[in-house]
Amino acid sequence: MGAVVTGLVLSSASISNVGETYPDEHAYMTVFVVMAFGSIAAFLTALLIPRRAPAVSNVIAATQNTDESVGIRRGG
DSSP: HHHHHHOOOHHEEEETTTEEEOHHHHHHHHHHHHHHHHHHHHHHHHHTTTOOOOOOOHHHHHHOOOOOGGGOOOOO
């Protein structure tokens, strides 16, 4: 979607030079502004996603799986 929007905005304002057509400065600035706002919107939306707390069973299993519980002894 980003490539389509970028292409449309770049083609909205152009300069013709010896039979060639190029996007002008205004079109590039518009693309940069649209990309900046899109990035900010995506970041703010990502902040709204709630984080899951680990389940109690996962915490218990993680604390029981230590080196000593599997018979590995470290040092002397």
